[in-house]
Amino acid sequence: QVQLVQSGAEVKKPGASVKVSCKTSGYTFTNYYLNWVRQAPGQGLEWMGTINPSGGSPYYAQKFEGRVTMTRDTSTSTVYMELNSLRSEDTAIYYCAREGGLAVVNFDYWGQGTLVTVSS
């Protein structure tokens, strides 16, 4: 069965960086894009960007351009999201989500989420 398992919670100080992992299994890793979505406490869902595990450049939401880096490791079927220059507003749960669908893209499987807390 398809599984996306994320790394554990992180506590970071303002200005630091965080790197969250998302290990996939149960399907062919290179056949599906992976996305990152975050959710601040009590707030809605915010799409951050997408990466093609087969290669090519990731696509980032403009809001995060210059601060986020998405990478992948095909040997372990894992994608990573690194966010730099953290500020308190980056406190959120970060989710990875597989991009399914043939004609209409959708996020059909999600990781369990990783809480990132930014606090001095």
Place this chain on the structure above:
Amino acid sequence: DIQMTQSPSSLSASVGDRVTITCRASQSISTYLNWYQQKPGKAPKLLIYAASSLHSGVPSRFSGTGSGTDFTLTISSLQPEDFATYYCQQSYSNPRTFGQGTKVEIK
């Protein structure tokens, strides 16, 4: 960016009620519209894709309609496990924006 606006932001309903949530896009997105359900402390789950197609394993009491800019999610007979927050999302273009969410609470 395409803006997605849901209404209402929250609603109270009873078990057995018919519930309708609407989602409006700031420009035409054809049927590039998905619906997700999120329960407290859990990741979102895909309910409906391409405006009206039910995701595998989703009960048939959930249905979606619409195209262009106006969409609806309907729960035909609300069940206790349906109390949650629902989000629409457009996949017409990047960034893949979400609506602000509709919280369905117990009356």
